Amino acid sequence: MGHPHKALHTTAVGVVSATLIAGTTLGLAPAAQASTTAGVRFVDIAGDGGTILKANVITPAGAAGTRGFPLIVLPTSWGLPQVEYLTQAQKLANSGYVVVSYNVRGFWQSGGEIEVAGPPDVADASKVIDWALANTPADAQKVGMAGMSYGAGISLLAAAHDKRIKAVAALSGWADLIDSIYSGRTQHAQAAALLDGAGTLTGRPSAELQQVFKDFFSSNLSKEPDLIAWGKKRSPQTYIDQINANGAAIMLANGWGDTIFPPNQYVKFYEELTGPKRLEYRPGDHATAEVTGLFGLPNDVWTDTGRWFDHYLRGEDNGIDREQPVQLKSRSTGGYEGYPDWKSVAATRKKIALAGSTTIRANVDSGANGGVIFLSSILDQIARLPPMASIPLLPRRWAAVWQSEKYASAQQVRGTAKLHTTVTATKESGTLVAYLYDVGPLGLGKLVSNAPYTFHGQTPGKPFGVDLELFSTAYDVPAGHRLALVVDTVDPLYIEHNPSGAQLTFSSPEHDPSYVSVPLRKQ
Incomplete structure (x- = not known):
C-alpha cells in the first residue's frame, strides 16, 4: 500500500x-x-x-x-x-x-x-x-x-x-x-x-x-x-x-x-x-x-x-x-481578466453526466496522471504544454472514462470543477484520482485539472457518495473539442491507499445521478 x-x-x-x-x-x-x-x-x-x-x-x-x-x-x-x-x-x-x-x-x-x-x-x-x-x-x-x-x-x-x-x-x-x-x-x-x-x-x-x-x-x-x-x-x-x-x-x-x-x-x-x-x-x-x-x-x-x-x-x-480585486490570467490566452469577487469567476456551470456503472481495478497507473512536480506546470506556463494522455488508449481495466459531447463553441473553464459520484469498494480503504481533460479530435487529452480522494473505514460492497473539488483553474477548451473525466487509482504525485486486489465501482443511481460540474465564464 x-x-x-x-x-x-x-x-x-x-x-x-x-x-x-x-x-x-x-x-x-x-x-x-x-x-x-x-x-x-x-x-x-x-x-x-x-x-x-x-x-x-x-x-x-x-x-x-x-x-x-x-x-x-x-x-x-x-x-x-x-x-x-x-x-x-x-x-x-x-x-x-x-x-x-x-x-x-x-x-x-x-x-x-x-x-x-x-x-x-x-x-x-x-x-x-x-x-x-x-x-x-x-x-x-x-x-x-x-x-x-x-x-x-x-x-x-x-x-x-x-x-x-x-x-x-x-x-x-x-x-x-x-x-x-x-x-x-x-x-x-x-x-x-x-x-x-x-x-x-x-x-x-x-x-x-x-x-x-x-x-x-x-x-x-x-x-x-x-x-x-x-x-x-x-x-x-x-x-x-x-x-x-x-x-x-x-x-x-x-x-x-x-x-x-x-x-x-x-x-x-x-x-x-x-x-x-x-x-x-x-x-x-x-x-x-x-x-x-x-x-x-x-x-x-x-x-x-x-x-x-x-x-x-x-x-x-x-x-x-x-x-477589480480578483485578477486571473488564463492558461490558454495569457490575458488578464478582472472580477469583483470569486463567485463571479464562474458565471454558469455545465454538468457532464457520468452515466452507467463502471468498475476499475486498483494499484496500476493507467497513464492518466497529474505530471511531475514543477516540471509539468512550468511547461504549461512557458509552452502551454500540460500533461497529456491519449484518452482512447487509456486501459479501461484501470481507468474509468466519461466524455462530453463535442462543443460547438469554445468553453472557458474558470474556477473549480466539482465531481459528484457514488462509489462501491471491495475494500474498506482506497484512493481515487480524478482528472479533467480537454480532448482534441484525435483523442489526445490535455490536463485541465485533477485532485485526489482517499477514504477509510467504508463497508466493502456498500455504496457511498463522493464529492470532490478539483483544483481551480482557468483554461479554454477550443470549439470542436470535448471534456473528459478520467478516474484511476495511482498517481506519482500522491500516496495511494489501495489494498491489493481492490476494485472500485462507479455508479449513477436514479435518485442521485453522478456528474462533474464544470465552471464556465460568461461568453
Missing part, C-alpha cells in the same frame, strides 16, 4: 537538488549586484528566545538623519538564503522604503530549528519589526510584510498576531497547510518529499518536524488527528478572525499549477477576508510566476506588490484599490 518513504525521497531528489541550485543562484545573482549599493547592511537580529536571525537591511539613499519611511519585512522562502530578495528590496528602497529581509530560523546561518511557521516563527517576525523600528528610520504606523512561499505563510500568520502590520503581499503561500499537502485525505507525496529534502539539506528540522514527516509518509492513521492539529496551528485560515480584526490589507498571488500549495485553499481564505484584499492567479507552479522578479526582470507579481504597498503604506492614489 502506498510508496515507502525512501522511494519518495528518490523521486524528489532531482527536483530538490535543482530547486536548491536555482535557489542559491537566485540568492547570489542579485547579491552581487546589490552589495555594491549604498545602504545595504548585513546584521544579526535577536529573534524569539534570543535566537539569532541573519538579516540584511536596505535604507533609501539619503535617509541619514530623517525618519518616517514605511517598513517592509521579508522572511525568506523555504531553503533559500537571506540574500533571496536583495534585488526587489533594492527596488523598494529606491522607492522610499526601509526593507529588512531575514533568514527564517532553522535555515542556513540563522539559529534555531525549523518550526514550519510555528509560534516561534510568528514571534520572530514581531522581533524583526521591533528591531527595525529601533535601528532604522522606519515609521511604526507604516509596516508591511511580504514573501514568497514560506515567507508568504509567515507574513499572513504575523498579520494575525501583530496589529502593527498594515499590509501584506503573500506570494505563492498557503492559507490552509493541511488542505495543501493533505487534500482529500491524500498525502501529496512529491510536494512533501521536496519540502522534507530541501529542509534537511539547507537547515535543521526540529524533532517535532522529523516526526511529522515520518508519520505523514508512513500513512499512520492513528496519527492523523495530531497531523491535522499541527497543520491547523500553522494555517492563516485558523486565525481569519484575528486577521480581519487587525485589518491589514491582504494581497494573495498564486499559480494555477502550484503543486505545493494548490490554488483552492487560497480561495476560501480570500472570500472570508473582510478588509482590503486582492487575489491574483497566473499560469505556473510553485513560485514560478514571481521568480524572474528575483533577478530584477520585469514581473507582474512584484509590480503589483509594489503598487499594493505604495497605496496601503504610502497612501499613493495609484488606482489599485479601484481595480
Whole structure:
C-alpha cells in the first residue's frame, strides 16, 4: 500500500537538488549586484528566545538623519538564503522604503530549528519589526510584510498576531497547510518529499518536524488527528478572525499549477477576508510566476506588490484599490481578466453526466496522471504544454472514462470543477484520482485539472457518495473539442491507499445521478 518513504525521497531528489541550485543562484545573482549599493547592511537580529536571525537591511539613499519611511519585512522562502530578495528590496528602497529581509530560523546561518511557521516563527517576525523600528528610520504606523512561499505563510500568520502590520503581499503561500499537502485525505507525496529534502539539506528540522514527516509518509492513521492539529496551528485560515480584526490589507498571488500549495485553499481564505484584499492567479507552479522578479526582470507579481504597498503604506492614489480585486490570467490566452469577487469567476456551470456503472481495478497507473512536480506546470506556463494522455488508449481495466459531447463553441473553464459520484469498494480503504481533460479530435487529452480522494473505514460492497473539488483553474477548451473525466487509482504525485486486489465501482443511481460540474465564464 502506498510508496515507502525512501522511494519518495528518490523521486524528489532531482527536483530538490535543482530547486536548491536555482535557489542559491537566485540568492547570489542579485547579491552581487546589490552589495555594491549604498545602504545595504548585513546584521544579526535577536529573534524569539534570543535566537539569532541573519538579516540584511536596505535604507533609501539619503535617509541619514530623517525618519518616517514605511517598513517592509521579508522572511525568506523555504531553503533559500537571506540574500533571496536583495534585488526587489533594492527596488523598494529606491522607492522610499526601509526593507529588512531575514533568514527564517532553522535555515542556513540563522539559529534555531525549523518550526514550519510555528509560534516561534510568528514571534520572530514581531522581533524583526521591533528591531527595525529601533535601528532604522522606519515609521511604526507604516509596516508591511511580504514573501514568497514560506515567507508568504509567515507574513499572513504575523498579520494575525501583530496589529502593527498594515499590509501584506503573500506570494505563492498557503492559507490552509493541511488542505495543501493533505487534500482529500491524500498525502501529496512529491510536494512533501521536496519540502522534507530541501529542509534537511539547507537547515535543521526540529524533532517535532522529523516526526511529522515520518508519520505523514508512513500513512499512520492513528496519527492523523495530531497531523491535522499541527497543520491547523500553522494555517492563516485558523486565525481569519484575528486577521480581519487587525485589518491589514491582504494581497494573495498564486499559480494555477502550484503543486505545493494548490490554488483552492487560497480561495476560501480570500472570500472570508473582510478588509482590503486582492487575489491574483497566473499560469505556473510553485513560485514560478514571481521568480524572474528575483533577478530584477520585469514581473507582474512584484509590480503589483509594489503598487499594493505604495497605496496601503504610502497612501499613493495609484488606482489599485479601484481595480477589480480578483485578477486571473488564463492558461490558454495569457490575458488578464478582472472580477469583483470569486463567485463571479464562474458565471454558469455545465454538468457532464457520468452515466452507467463502471468498475476499475486498483494499484496500476493507467497513464492518466497529474505530471511531475514543477516540471509539468512550468511547461504549461512557458509552452502551454500540460500533461497529456491519449484518452482512447487509456486501459479501461484501470481507468474509468466519461466524455462530453463535442462543443460547438469554445468553453472557458474558470474556477473549480466539482465531481459528484457514488462509489462501491471491495475494500474498506482506497484512493481515487480524478482528472479533467480537454480532448482534441484525435483523442489526445490535455490536463485541465485533477485532485485526489482517499477514504477509510467504508463497508466493502456498500455504496457511498463522493464529492470532490478539483483544483481551480482557468483554461479554454477550443470549439470542436470535448471534456473528459478520467478516474484511476495511482498517481506519482500522491500516496495511494489501495489494498491489493481492490476494485472500485462507479455508479449513477436514479435518485442521485453522478456528474462533474464544470465552471464556465460568461461568453
